[in-house]
Amino acid sequence: MGNDELPIIECKDLVKIYDTGSVKVEALRGLDLKVMKGEMVAIMGPSGCGKTTLLNCLSGLDDPTSGTVLIEGTDLAKMKDNQKTDYRAKHMGFVFQFYNLLPVLTAVENVEMVLLLAGMRPKEARKRSEGALATVGLKGYEKHRPAQLSGGQRQRVTLARALVNDPKIVWGDEPTGDLDKRNSNEVMELMKMLNRTLQMTFLVVTHDPDVAAKCRRIIHMEDGKIVKDVPITDPDALKHPTVGSYSCRDEKDTGAARISAEQQKAL
Ligand code: ADP
Ligand code: MG
Numbered sequence: 617m618g619n620d621e622l623p624i625i626e627c628k629d630l631v632k633i634y635d636t637g638s639v640k641v642e643a644l645r646g647l648d649l650k651v652m653k654g655e656m657v658a659i660m661g662p663s664g665c666g667k668t669t670l671l672n673c674l675s676g677l678d679d680p681t682s683g684t685v686l687i688e689g690t691d692l693a694k695m696k697d698n699q700k701t702d703y704r705a706k707h708m709g710f711v712f713q714f715y716n717l718l719p720v721l722t723a724v725e726n727v728e729m730v731l732l733l734a735g736m737r738p739k740e741a742r743k744r745s746e747g748a749l750a751t752v753g754l755k756g757y758e759k760h761r762p763a764q765l766s767g768g769q770r771q772r773v774t775l776a777r778a779l780v781n782d783p784k785i786v787w788g789d790e791p792t793g794d795l796d797k798r799n800s801n802e803v804m805e806l807m808k809m810l811n812r813t814l815q816m817t818f819l820v821v822t823h824d825p826d827v828a829a830k831c832r833r834i835i836h837m838e839d840g841k842i843v844k845d846v847p848i849t850d851p852d853a854l855k856h857p858t859v860g861s862y863s864c865r866d867e868k869d870t871g872a873a874r875i876s877a878e879q880q881k882a883l
Pocket of ligand 2: 668
């Protein structure tokens, strides 16, 4: 582990078949992918094409039917369940569409839970969590419960929770799916800032071409396979081979500007 030349994420001939008894669904049909450390990758494609399944298999939340997943060169299939859980707790962050915040906990408690579960001392965990909340622009909201926050603020708490353990990989499954344009932009700008300044690797599933346009590489999936994989510098990057062209507005950056250098240091 720790070799920068190795892809941080790699899968070979990945197949996932859901067998529900009467029907078998081939969600992934022999998929190959390499992601290098520090990349920011968007995954796009029609509903049901296997995006969530891919994320779940790559992050070790689910087991593929066949094929190999290597994280930092280590075969996930050779890791015991507790090793996978431990690796996830220490090195991965998750940002999903629905916030998955615990309603009875305050913002800072929701964030620090990850660290406490990983065995960090409470005082240190609180300090780090307050720093992470400041990084996402939520200084002063530490004691608010999810119900007292807007959708955008809740998703920023989720982002703070995802980054508080200083993860190597952050997985996003439609992280802005439930947000309006302005909040979606801010969350994406934050992710971009974390990607650029801290070299965190991001894999972000999205339907939104504006969200994808903030990434550096776009993978288009269809029917359990990758049908196109292009760097964002390519003018055709946002065009899906069969779905066609998406509109892509050139919106002004917003979120990152609100983060002071001091807040960034607090991470
Ligand atoms: P996406 O995220 O691109 O919308 P998914 O990965 O969720 O697609 O699903 C891919 C295919 O696998 C779909 O046909 C879906 O119905 C099926 N599927 C997903 N999860 C399950 C499951 N737990 N059991 C059975 N079929 C599933
Ligand atoms: Mg999905």
